[in-house]
Amino acid sequence: MxxxxxxxxxxxxxxxxxxxxxxxxxxxxxxxxxxxxxxxxxxxxxxxxxxxxxxxxxxxxxxxxxxxxxxxxxxxxxxxxxxxxxxxxxxxxxxxxxxxxxxxxxxxxxxxxxxxxxxxxxxxxxxxxxxxxxxxxxxxxxxxxxxxxxxxxxxxxxDNLGLIYNTELFDEAGLDYPTDDWTWDDFRAAAKALTDPSKNQFGTAYPTDGGEDTVWRFWPQVWQNGGDVLDDDGMPAFNSQAGVDALEYWRELAVDDQSVYLDQTDQKFEPNFYAGHIGMLISGPWVLYDLKSHKTPYAVAELPGTDGSHQTISGxxxxxxxxxxxxxxxxxxxxxxxxxxxxxxxxxxxxxxxxxxxxxxxxxxxxxxxxxxxxxxxxVFFKNLENATTPRPTVVGYTAMSRAVGSAISDVLRGDGDPQDKLDEAADAAKIDLQ
Amino acid sequence: MTATQVRAPDGLGAGESTPARRRRAKPPRSRRTWREQLTGWGFVLPASVIVVGLSVFPAGWAFVISRQKADLISPAENVGWDNYRLILDDPNALEAAKHTLLFTALFVPTSIVAGILLAVALNRPLRFQWFYRTCIFVPFVASAAATGILANFVFDPTYGIADNLLRVLGLPQQGFLEDPNQAMAVLVLICLWGEVGFNVVIYLAALQSIPNDVVEAAVVDGAGPISVFRYVTMPELAPVTVFTAIWQTITALQLFDLVYTTTKGQPGDATVTIVYYLYRQAFELFHAGYGSALAYCVFAVTMVFTGLLVWYARRSGTEAF
Structure with a gap:
C-alpha cells in the first residue's frame, strides 16, 4: 500500500x-x-x-x-x-x-x-x-x-501568558503603549484602532482550532472575573456569569469589532504577528526567540486586568x-x-x-x-509568574473538557451561537469525563 | 483425478477431431517430501510473520481493547459491548459518519470521471506529453501532510492566493476552509488534486491495453469518436473502474491526514471525519476503548462497501478481481 x-x-x-x-x-x-x-x-x-x-x-x-x-x-x-x-x-x-x-x-x-x-x-x-x-x-x-x-x-x-505588542504599529496608530494598569476595555479600544481591513491588519489574534491553545488563554479572564474552571466537587463551573462575560467580551471583539484575526489552524497567527500584520498578541516567552530572529519591533506587558486583577495562567x-x-x-x-x-x-x-x-x-x-x-x-514574563496564582486543573477529565470548551469558544468567535448556550453545552459534555 | 481426455474447448465445431490424448505428468505423492514443504514454508514465512505480526495480531488486540474502558496508561476494565452501544447514542459519531459519507459521495465519482477524462486527453499524441503526465502525477507522490500545509496557504481567507485571485477577477471573497458550508467541498478539491494522478496512471495503462484493431474495426464500421469512446473504450475500462472505485472509496472512508493538517476538524467540527473522530477519541481524549470500537465499525463498513462493489461487478460480468 x-x-x-x-x-x-x-x-x-x-x-x-x-x-x-x-x-x-x-x-x-x-x-x-x-x-x-x-x-x-x-x-x-x-x-x-x-x-x-x-x-x-x-x-x-x-x-x-x-x-x-x-x-x-x-x-x-x-x-x-x-x-x-x-x-x-x-x-x-x-x-x-x-x-x-x-x-x-x-x-x-x-x-x-x-x-x-x-x-x-x-x-x-x-x-x-x-x-x-x-x-x-x-x-x-x-x-x-x-x-x-x-x-x-x-x-x-x-511559562505564562502576557501581552506582546508591536511598537511600530502602536506608533503608526498614535496609541499609547499598554501599561500595567491596562483594562480589557483599553485592550479592546486599541485592538479596534489597530485594525485596518485595507491592509489586512488586525488588532489582535485568537487561535480557534478548538484545542487546548484555544482554551487555556480563556481561563485567566474567567479567574479575573471571579469565576473558576471547576467547582469544589470537580464539576464544570466555567459556564458561570464570569465565564459567559469573558466569552462575550471576545465575541464582541471578533464578531462586532472584527478586530481579531481568527486562526483555526493555530499555526499562522504567531507568524502573522512576527510579520507585522497583527498589533497585539497574547502569548508567552516561547515566542521571544522567534520575535528576535524576525526582528519584530515589540515590547511585553502583563495581561490587561479586571478590577485590578492581572491574573494569568502558567502551562x-x-x-x-x-x-x-x-x-x-x-x-x-x-x-x-x-x-x-x-x-x-x-x-x-x-x-x-x-x-x-x-x-x-x-x-x-x-x-x-x-x-x-x-x-x-x-x-516582564519572569515577573508575571507572580500573577499565575491559580493553577490549571490537573484532573483526568481535563482534556475531554478542554475539547468541549474549545469547540464552544471557536463557535462563538466565528459568530455561531450564544456564549451562555455554548458554555452550558460544553459543561454538559464535560461532566461525563469529569465524573 | 486423472485427466484421460481433455475436453474440447467451446466453440470447436462438430466434426473436428478431438485433440490427441495427453498424459499430464503428475509427480507421485511420495515425491512431495517434507523437505519441499519446509522450503515452501521457508519462502512464505518472513512475509507471513510480518503480515500476522503487524496486521492480524494488532487488529485482534484492537478488538480486545474495543471491549474495554481503556486509556492505554492505567489498568483497563472490561465493559463488554458497551463501547459499541455508546456509538449508537453518540450524536458526534453520527455527524462524523455523515461528513465521511458526504466526502465519499463527492470524492469518488469526481476522481473517477476526472481520472478518465485526463487519461483520455493525455493518451493522445501531444507535444510535451511527458511534462503534463509528470505534472498530474507529482501531487500524488507528495505526502498528504505537505499537500495539507500547502492548501492552508492557498486557501487562507486573509492572505491566501485563492482569494487574491477572486479579488483580481472581481468575484466575492470566500471563507474556503473557514466557512462551515464550504470546508468539505474544499477538502474534496484538495484531495482530488492529490489523488487524481493515481487514477490517471491506472486509466492510461488501461487505455493503452485496448487493442488498436478493435478501435479500427469500429471506425471502419462508421463509429465516430464519441461512439468509439462510448461503445469500445468505456466497456474496456469497466474492470479498472471497479478497482479505482474500491481504492478511492477506501481512501475516502479513511480520510484523516488532510483533515489533520488543514482544518483539525474545524470550523465548528464541520470537517470531522470518522477516522479523525476516532483518532481524537483514542489519542487526545484518552478514550482508547471507544476509539477501537469506532475503528472496528469503520472496518466493517469498508468491508461492506468493498463487498457490494465486488458483488455488483461480478453480477454485471466485470471481472476485476
Missing amino acids: RRPSRLTAALAVLALTTLAACSSGSDHSGTTAVTTLDPDKDVTITWWTGQDSEADELLQKLADEYTADHPNVTIDLSPGADTTDDLLQKLQAGFASGDYPDVSYTYGSWASVLGKSGRTLDISDQVAQPDAGWDEFPEAARATATVDGQVIGLPAVV PDLWTLYDHDDSQRAAATFDFINWLTQPAQDVRWNLAYGNLPLRSSAADTPEFAQYGKDYPGAD
Whole structure:
C-alpha cells in the first residue's frame, strides 16, 4: 500500500499497547523508595528529552558533565519521539511493553493521566527536603507536578501568558503603549484602532482550532472575573456569569469589532504577528526567540486586568520520573534531574533557549541579567509568574473538557451561537469525563 | 483425478477431431517430501510473520481493547459491548459518519470521471506529453501532510492566493476552509488534486491495453469518436473502474491526514471525519476503548462497501478481481 493508513497505524498502536498491558501484568504502584545514590554501584538511566536535535546536543553536554562527576552513572539520552506531542503515544506503548524510560519530558496536561498509570515514581519525600528548594519553583508548576498528593516529577519548562505588542504599529496608530494598569476595555479600544481591513491588519489574534491553545488563554479572564474552571466537587463551573462575560467580551471583539484575526489552524497567527500584520498578541516567552530572529519591533506587558486583577495562567511542562522497581535507578534519576533544574545548569539550558528560569533563585545569576538583555521582555514574563496564582486543573477529565470548551469558544468567535448556550453545552459534555 | 481426455474447448465445431490424448505428468505423492514443504514454508514465512505480526495480531488486540474502558496508561476494565452501544447514542459519531459519507459521495465519482477524462486527453499524441503526465502525477507522490500545509496557504481567507485571485477577477471573497458550508467541498478539491494522478496512471495503462484493431474495426464500421469512446473504450475500462472505485472509496472512508493538517476538524467540527473522530477519541481524549470500537465499525463498513462493489461487478460480468 502506498501510505500506511492512519487507521492501520492507530490499530497497531492500540494493539501493541494492550498486548503489553496484558502480558507484563506486574503491578507497579509507584512504591519504590527513592534512596540516596550509591556511588559504587553502576547504574544506567534512560532519558527521553522530547527535544529536537539542537536542544538535544545542549542536554547531552549537560548529561556528560553529570556523568563525569558521577562515573558510575550512565545516561542514555534520546528524543524518545519525533515530536513532543508523540511522546505520550510512545509512553503508552512503552508501558505496555514494559520498556519505558526512567525520565521523560511530558506536557503538564498529561500529568494527571500519567499519575494514574501506577508507573511513576513518588518523589514527595525528596522534594520535601529543605535542600531540594521545591519552593523555588513557581506555584503553578508545583501544582502540576503533584497528582493526588504525590509528586511525580520536576518542572522542565515554566511559562505564562502576557501581552506582546508591536511598537511600530502602536506608533503608526498614535496609541499609547499598554501599561500595567491596562483594562480589557483599553485592550479592546486599541485592538479596534489597530485594525485596518485595507491592509489586512488586525488588532489582535485568537487561535480557534478548538484545542487546548484555544482554551487555556480563556481561563485567566474567567479567574479575573471571579469565576473558576471547576467547582469544589470537580464539576464544570466555567459556564458561570464570569465565564459567559469573558466569552462575550471576545465575541464582541471578533464578531462586532472584527478586530481579531481568527486562526483555526493555530499555526499562522504567531507568524502573522512576527510579520507585522497583527498589533497585539497574547502569548508567552516561547515566542521571544522567534520575535528576535524576525526582528519584530515589540515590547511585553502583563495581561490587561479586571478590577485590578492581572491574573494569568502558567502551562508548565515536567520531567516525569518512572518506577522500575530499582532503588538505585530511582535515586540516580532523581539526583540527576534535581541537578539539571539547579540554576547553574538551568541557565545553560532554559535561558539559552529563551525560556524562563525554573527556579526563582536563578534570578540572581549573571546569566539571567544577560538573558533579559538578549530577549527583551523576558524580565516582564519572569515577573508575571507572580500573577499565575491559580493553577490549571490537573484532573483526568481535563482534556475531554478542554475539547468541549474549545469547540464552544471557536463557535462563538466565528459568530455561531450564544456564549451562555455554548458554555452550558460544553459543561454538559464535560461532566461525563469529569465524573 | 486423472485427466484421460481433455475436453474440447467451446466453440470447436462438430466434426473436428478431438485433440490427441495427453498424459499430464503428475509427480507421485511420495515425491512431495517434507523437505519441499519446509522450503515452501521457508519462502512464505518472513512475509507471513510480518503480515500476522503487524496486521492480524494488532487488529485482534484492537478488538480486545474495543471491549474495554481503556486509556492505554492505567489498568483497563472490561465493559463488554458497551463501547459499541455508546456509538449508537453518540450524536458526534453520527455527524462524523455523515461528513465521511458526504466526502465519499463527492470524492469518488469526481476522481473517477476526472481520472478518465485526463487519461483520455493525455493518451493522445501531444507535444510535451511527458511534462503534463509528470505534472498530474507529482501531487500524488507528495505526502498528504505537505499537500495539507500547502492548501492552508492557498486557501487562507486573509492572505491566501485563492482569494487574491477572486479579488483580481472581481468575484466575492470566500471563507474556503473557514466557512462551515464550504470546508468539505474544499477538502474534496484538495484531495482530488492529490489523488487524481493515481487514477490517471491506472486509466492510461488501461487505455493503452485496448487493442488498436478493435478501435479500427469500429471506425471502419462508421463509429465516430464519441461512439468509439462510448461503445469500445468505456466497456474496456469497466474492470479498472471497479478497482479505482474500491481504492478511492477506501481512501475516502479513511480520510484523516488532510483533515489533520488543514482544518483539525474545524470550523465548528464541520470537517470531522470518522477516522479523525476516532483518532481524537483514542489519542487526545484518552478514550482508547471507544476509539477501537469506532475503528472496528469503520472496518466493517469498508468491508461492506468493498463487498457490494465486488458483488455488483461480478453480477454485471466485470471481472476485476
